[in-house]
Amino acid sequence: MVVTGCSVMSRRRWPVSRHSASMAGQSADTGMVRNRILLVGPGFRFLGGLSVYTCSLANALVETHDVSVLLLDRLVPRRLYPGAARVGQDLTSLRYDPRVRMVGNVDWYWGSGIARLSAWIQDAKPDVIVLQWWTAASLHTYLLIARIARGLNIPVFIEFHEAQDTGEAAVPGVARYGRSFLRRLVRECSGAIFHNEHDRESIADLLGPEVVRQIPSRVAPHGPYNHMTALGSTIENRHRSGGGPARVLFFGLIRPYKGAEDLIAAIDGMTPEQANGLVVDVVGETWENWTAPAEAIAASPYRDRIHFENRYVSDSEATGFFARADMLVLPYRRGSASGPLQAAMSNGIAVILYDVGGLSEAVRDYPGATLVAPGDIPGLRQAILEVATRRDSRYPNPHTWAPLAGAIDALVAKSRE
Structure with missing residues (x-):
């Protein structure tokens, strides 16, 4: 079903009956815990690095977890986006793995469909919601999702990619808005993920050390991008x-x-x-x-x-x-x-x-x-x-997505203590 400002697929897309509402499922083959993860991040309409990241992470996590994705479709009014001329163009070869369940899309202006999103979260009740953070344009939506989750006792983790986009931070009032309401969002969360220690320190400097210390956090490096690797x-x-x-x-x-x-x-x-x-x-x-x-x-x-x-x-x-x-x-x-x-x-x-x-x-x-x-x-x-002088040399990539999956699992376990 599609409604103004937000489209949410049928709740049957996540077969809740496969799992207990209060516990993660288990793979019959390996006995590995399969947490039910809802990822929230940007879609491909306003294509950028975080669009690629959200898709790549979902496709990696679905190997060991049950993954659903809610996409932020229209991030801001198109005229305000620096890449407005290409908005909506299909410039990426990336596609979501068929095993990833697509919950739907949310626009910056919400619309009446936001109530359906709330109903979907209440019905499916994922084990955890992971928010991709990089821009203040997502703040109002993330705050709403976090408050819905808190009412349902669902832990929310915030994955930091930077404190705030440098361009939007230069807009009068936006930096203050982002800093103020990001503090509120972090207080609504049950955990945080950083890609490096530098980011953890930067966020602590921005929001105040006490804000970051109040929730468990993990550091896990950025995973690899293999979709732009040519065979041979x-x-x-x-x-x-x-x-x-x-x-x-x-x-x-x-x-x-x-x-x-x-x-x-x-x-x-x-x-x-x-x-x-x-x-x-x-x-x-x-x-x-x-x-x-x-x-x-x-x-x-x-x-x-x-x-x-x-x-x-x-x-x-x-x-x-x-x-x-x-x-x-x-x-x-x-x-x-x-x-x-x-x-x-x-x-x-x-x-x-x-x-x-x-x-x-x-x-x-x-x-x-x-x-x-x-x-x-x-x-x-x-x-x-x-x-x-050594241009023919090629080097092994040490990075995988396993540390990110491990960080999410560790925070889920911590939230259940």
């Missing part, structure tokens, strides 16, 4: 790169904190001989009117060696860029996690990044990572030239 890409790279230029990739949204212009500055400082040994791909959609990278590329003495794809590319196109790349360069000025970084590690290519935030922890166990001091353009240049 390593063979393609080895065959292509012999004797040819090394291919440098910057990939992702072009925003002030992403530092794409630092990459261009590093290239500009090379000798002609050094620059002739490289080809650079800068691929991404501009947000916040950040034109510094485009201006730097246009003014570069080596602009004929720089390919600028200034748009949000499809997954099939992205797969090609990663398959051809010998290294990914991410000179972020700050960062908690990075989808392009995960895609690069899944492809086994070298990564060069500034030693900032949670990104340092994300590559701690990745042998292909090179960390550079923040803002060190000569250091960035030297790292690129060094990696180019």
Whole structure:
């Protein structure tokens, strides 16, 4: 059934009769506890990193748990979204596993269907609800879901991806609104998941240590992104790169904190001989009117060696860029996690990044990572030239989704004590 502002599928989509309403089910084959998990996160209409994350996590969890997903469809009024021109376009190859039960969609303006969502949660009564946190645009919906869950004695966990989007935090009043009501949301939750210790400390600094300490928390690293990994890409790279230029990739949204212009500055400082040994791909959609990278590329003495794809590319196109790349360069000025970084590690290519935030922890166990001091353009240049000498090397990705599943299970167990 579809209603204004919210569509909720039939409650029969979650066969509650398979499990006790108060206990998780058990696999007949392994005896493993199968918690009934309701994930809440963004859908594909406003496609972004968290859309990809929510789908990837659901598809990983469904191997060992019973998973349902409630998607935030229209996050904000379309005219306010930086990528408004592509809203609704099918740019991703990702699809939800058929075993994942789709509860429905919720829009920012709710509509009368929000009552049906409440009825669905009451009827299905999942063992846990996991909220993906990254933007204040979801706050009012998350608060409502958390309060519905509290009334039904269902634990709610909040999974932090960052404190608040940097762009929306710059809008007058939004940062204060996000900080104030995020405190309320955390107080409604029974647990929290962070991707690294840096994020846990940052959230504690933002909300106050007592707010974070009041609930159990776990740290679990971001899982891998395998959907942009081309079969045989390593063979393609080895065959292509012999004797040819090394291919440098910057990939992702072009925003002030992403530092794409630092990459261009590093290239500009090379000798002609050094620059002739490289080809650079800068691929991404501009947000916040950040034109510094485009201006730097246009003014570069080596602009004929720089390919600028200034748009949000499809997954099939992205797969090609990663398959051809010998290294990914991410000179972020700050960062908690990075989808392009995960895609690069899944492809086994070298990564060069500034030693900032949670990104340092994300590559701690990745042998292909090179960390550079923040803002060190000569250091960035030297790292690129060094990696180019071993451009055929490929590295194993140490990351899996198992730590996230384990963190959820541990918090569920804690909530039952």
